[in-house]
Structure formats: structure tokens, C-alpha cells
Amino acid sequence: MSDAVSLARSIVSMQADSTRQALSIEMLKQNAQAEQGVLAMLQQSVEQTQAVLPAGQGALVDRTA
Secondary structure (H helix, E strand, O other): OHHHHHHHHHHHHHHHHHHHHHHHHHHHHHHHHHHHHHHHHHHHHHHHHHHHOOOOOOOOOOOOO
16 A cells, blocks of 8 residues: 555656756746847847948947947
């Protein structure tokens, strides 16, 4: 009986670990997707800002000259 209980506990523990790992992976995927969305919004904002600015503005300036 003790062996059966020990085996059952071991199986439940392994299933719980597997579930935790699956949830962790899904959370990482969702975080990566959210970050990609933020990057896309920032890129779009930069492009729109450059399109609105007059020629010569919004570009990098060499201050070492």
C-alpha cells in the first residue's frame, strides 16, 4: 500500500511540474508577443514622426564635427 501511495504522489508531482513548465512557457510566449507589439508601435511612431518633420529634421546629427 505504501508503495502505491508513493507512486501516486510521484505521478501527481510530475504532472504538477509539467503543468508549471507549460504555464511558464506560455507566459514567456505571451511576453515575447507583447514586446514585439510594443516594438512595432515604436517603429511606426518613429516612421510617422519622420514623415511629419520637415526635411533635415528627425535624423541623427553628427556633433563631433
